[in-house]
Amino acid sequence: MRELTHILQAAASGALPTSEQALALADYDDMPELMAVASSIRDRGSRNVVTYSRKVFLPLTRLCRDVCHYCTFSRQSPSVDSAYLTLEQMLETAHQGARLGCKEALFTLGEKPELRYKAAREALTRLGFASTIDYVVHAAETVHRETGLLPHINAGCLTEEELTKLRPVAASMGLMLESASERLCEPGMPHHGSPDKHPAPRLATLEAAGRLNVPMTSGILIGIGETRLERIEALLALRDIHARHGHLQEIIVQNFRAKPGTLMADNYEPSLDDLCWTIAMARIVFGGDMGIQAPPNLSPQGLQKIVASGINDWGGISPLTADFVNPEAPWPHLEQLERDTRAAGKHLQERLTIYPCYAADTARWVDPGLRVAVMHGIDAEGLARTDNWIAGGALQPPAAEISRLRVPEPALVSPDIAEILRQATAGQLLSEKDIVRLLQARGEDFTQVCYSADKLRSQQCGESVGFVVNRNINYTNICTFSCSFCAFSKGGKRSHRGSAYDLDSAEIAQRVREAWDQGATEVCMQGGIHPSYTGETYLRILRTVKEAAPLIHVHAFSPLEIWQGAQTLGLTLTDYLSQLKEAGLGTLPGTAAEILDDEVRATLCPDKINTQQWLEVMRCAHGLGIRTTATIMFGHLERLEHVARHLMRVRDLAAETAGITEFVPLPFVHMESPLFTRGKARKGPTFREALLMHAVARLALHPHIRNVQASWVKLGPTGVQAALYTGVNDVGGTLMNESITRSAGAVHGQEMTRDELSALVEIHQRVARQRTTLYETPSIERLSANQTPSEQHITLMAVT
Template identity: 55%
Template sequence: MSPDFLSRDLASLMREAAAVRDAAFGDRITFSKKVFIPLTHLCRDTCGYCTFVHPPRRGEAAYLTPEQVLDIARAGQAAGCAEALFTLGDKPELKWKPAAESLAAMGHATTLDYLAAMGALVFKETGLLPHFNPGLMDAADLAKLRKSSVSMGIMLESTAERLGERGGAHYGAPDKVPALRLATLEAAGKAKVPFTSGILIGIGETRAERIEAMLALRDLHRAHGHLQEVIIQNFKAKPDTRMADAPEPSFDELLWTIAVARLIFGDTLSVQAPPNLQEPGYGRLIEAGIDDWGGVSPVTPDHVNPERPWPQLDALAAESARYGKVLTERLAVYPRYIHDKAWIDPALRPRVLAMSSASGLRRDNDWRPGLVLAMPAEDVATLATPSVRPSASLAPILDRAVRGDDLGEGDIVRLFEARGPDFAAVAQAADALRKEMVGDTISYAVVRNINYTNICYFRCGFCAFSKGKLAANLRGSPYDLTTQEIVRRASEAWDRGATEVCMQGGIHPEYTGQHYLDVCRAVREAIPGMHIHAFSPLEVWHGATTLGLSLSEYLTQLRDAGLGSLPGTAAEVLDDEVRDILCPDKVSTDQWLEIMRAAHGVGLRSTATIMFGHVDRPEHWARHLLRVRNLQKDTGGFTELVPLPFVAAEAPIALKGQARMGPTFRESVLMHSIGRLALHPHIKNIQTSWVKMGIEGAKHCLQAGANDLGGTLMNESITRAAGAEHGEELPPDAMESLIASLGRTSRIRTTLYGEADRERHDAAHAAKALEPIQLEVAERWTGSLSESEKRRVLPKPRAVARAR
């Protein structure tokens, strides 16, 4: 115990606690939108303050039936809840015969067995995430219950054993013995169950005893890391209880306890206090250090405190904003447990990932990249807010970015956390910088994509394009274009006004570096004026390896054969923590950067991409941008940043439930804005992908820092294979109509951001329809590999690096 807490004045404690909280959680304050399911009001304990529990009543069932449970859950589902909070008494079958008989009639031996079944039922039928508060549990109970719940909890309440003596709040409550509660908490930590606990103040304990209880919780969390939050709940006297006339703790007493809790737990977990137990002015709890309001239900009352209605969410948001916080919805399981798959049962985790954002909070809405969906109204309205002033914590970061100062990882992560007015502030700062750097013109290129093969010997978790014996067959069949067909398509693109042909494909195990050289020469000889933008860094690595050349030697040969620039693909996210999950065989972060450095060194420029929104988090995005910025400062070789929101609809890793369903709309827009800010002044062009964002989404990005609309594409196939619905081509008239709708000027550019000449411009606007494409199935790549074929497959970059 720290005697300092007992002697310090309230105001100084609150200031220090709020500073600790702000450093850890920024400007957001969270809550969970839940539906409250009181499975049974029976309990073997009799606490002096409780009205939730009562003895069996004539004509009243001991438990909710499965139908009643589902009715409540479906009402919560309809109201947009994410959490199903199951509350119940502790082991009532051990005290009450009606409870035991009711369980037996339903085919269950214990209340916890029935709870497990009801959690599974609710999850299956509604998709709500169950959270259980069932009282004491041992290791076997926890193992059973974690299969149908994403989190659990037990209130420690107090470690003061004297409260269980005659006259004490816990007299007659065998399950409130502190040692037993602590044993359950210890078992939960060992079982890796995300857990909630807390203390109840004003039930006869002293301040010193509160501190002792919180220190006990801190020790358990330090040992196991399993406490999501600590609830500081104030006792409310209720009629018809033993403590009906007991004095309630003052509001200052609650503020003091919250501040001490924040200082004890620091930034390691959340501190929560329920808003409905306070009088008007409950926002002062924020000043004391809370970062979470707990569960709030738009459907069901607080069955533990039914006399205290939940605040309306609009009122809760307004009160939070009054104290400088943005109300943000979370899930029943906290972010740090979502990112580590050890904490959530495999059967539940896909649903958790589908409901979560990159920060591990609840997705803002149902918008997903690549799909034809309505724009999220709240985000769109936020972006339309004129002249937003950033919050005090955000403003200095924006100021430094606009000046061109290098932002650090923490700065960039903070930008990605922007919500509400700060979201608009980041977008507005980026767009003002865009205007200063490149003006009001929006550029695009007339391009044809030629993906010459979808046969690939890599198995990247996000890719729905690659086919054949070495990759999952999802859409379509394996194919391999001839050089003649590649040249035909390139020639047709030239006739339609193209300035660029973009060529990439799977890593065909029978291709060597010579194949890529031959393709370049063939296109250059047939169409000397066409810019060849081709070959991902992975293809470059493959080509150099097969010919036994250094990267620089091979890139020089490609340049001399006609290659004009490289697409910055195969980057995904430049952080090996992500790549080890997403594409473990592919080039590593350092290898990708090495290839790009070599390309820039021989005079080849390239784009830089980031494909985000799957198994990554904002800190990974920050590291990616910093690595791109640092290389650009060395070489100056990147022409643009191209954010590529992950399209999950047909991606294998998403279909297996191992990834999120792409970034949210807010995250997608922010990537464009933050790319502008974090890379300033080193990269001037930020491109938005109409294929992934859609027309309306691209418009918002072009008003949030982007200045380029990418290419007309003619034959987009990779994103389409992943399930995108926005089309294969956006012709010049459509491009320019989109740009004009923003009141901006359009221009057709070259790959390196020069001006396309008038002849190209006119040809693009007079283009005829494309000839139909006929793809011949590469039959020999549709079955299993023979042993000889397996031996011919080349080693993969990571394996080569490890061998070295």
């Protein structure tokens, strides 16, 4: 017993048991100990999340050449007319499912019925297909094309040739091993007379799928006459295959249900304890990274205990179609499943049919024809996008996420989240792992991260929310660089996205004067890298601005423009920045940062300055007393660790120089971005991710950056109001002209007046405060310039 306890302790610490050690646990029946170990392993891999896939069930054919003695799915008396579902029947169901929010089309079928039934052969001939697999290929391709649902195909034992046919139309496939015991195929046993249920062909199919990089679901069926030792042997056989190929995305532990009319109608069903023992053993055998699933409809009264045994997934749940394999066991309503999952201390989260780590690596695991659909359907972790909100779009943010912000101090916060938040609010520097963990927060963890960030904001900044009256002047959209995300730049005189332009000095001066006359304290100026621009161009622009409005603050030139300008004049960064400062440059926008990690930049902006060059420009500016902002553009192709590294690099720079005035998260606006239209980027962040970015920035950058800004152009008015609960204390500028984000497809206005910004902020019991670029109070003359009577309270607030 001491040896078995040692095995469990090692497993709890992250060590997979050897085969011998796993087999030694076959007689271990200390359920509290097993469940505690399995649950701790699961939490290390899946945190507080239990997933499911929203699906429709398409039983393409219920004919099967096998005769499993517990099965009611298979029909043994076929007719030509009923042998296969028609394409029209499948499409009707799939369209209904898509309208109900389903993302998966589960194709189930018996094993090669044409090898046994004449009716199946005749039906295939009538349909125009040589085999059942050929019909599956056609049906799956059509359903995906017509409805957008991602096919998951359970087609039984397959050859490598058949798997190769199916891979282009299946985001994932499945084949239950059920058992690795040949004994169950002997006379009198449940698999006798079923050639496809022998372990060898099933394991061979799983091996072939691994060689082809097909994400697979497999698992075991318990209660059909196997021993506990045989269950572990089956789990180990699956683990060995997975160790070679890494393609098993989940292991299902399915409990036998006795069905009237079968040879096993009177057999005992496994108890809940027996099911939980097997789930716990599967978790221990596979560790924390494997998906372990138990169908919730087969044990509806034991869901909390099942969660406590180590699962992290409920499998496919349909709001429309029955479980045709277990028709006596209806799916739980998703609302009830969410309540039961929460009662077990977990957050229910939707996924696609393809698991997150496979969805995040489409180049390996997804056929090119399905990659765009997968990429567009996932969030930063590879889980399903569950709302239609997009940055810059017209749709309102999801009410469910906003409502989570109104529940201070939730009860079910994960211990590791609570500890990271304690450290962050105490001013301790967070590690990459800590920041990634905060960015993963879902459910009540998400609520607590936002709440903690906002509480820290209140302590640091009080209840005022700043904004600056400014005007954007983008002097040219012609650019020699080829950043794959950019929809603003034009390569020549015209583009399919609109006309190319290059403002002359007179036009720039006119816009500056208009801004000053309207009460602006700042002009924000950036543009493309025009092929004829040199460092002297930027000096000339500064002189033009200062001649037009000598007292206006010039917030201008991205680090890329600074780098290019210095190079064209043969100057060091310090010498060139000194000239710019002398000519009137006030501060630098921290744009051109995108993601400060060269792994991402190699795809996102390969010819742009790299991470260290961006930091060098900012460090030189700070050394000359030129303060800057810092930004991040997120929601495209980065992973959470890239975001964490970006935040840490910005934080470390701020700690070194004290030169960063504010941090500005910029959600990726995807609509017109070439990266997105080519199918190589996500649809921007989800709303949850957008809110988390602001909250985590507040926590991760503390205490070195005081101000966190939300962009009303990216988030929209309602989104900005929600962000006020996540640590935001600034809403940016009035802008007057905004063209870069609108070029990418954003629909929000090009200007927001002082009155509108004030109303946006104060509806949430915060006080709008007009500020300068450097977060000081503007002069009385600027505060009162061109004000409407209703804007007078802003002046009073700024003065007081």
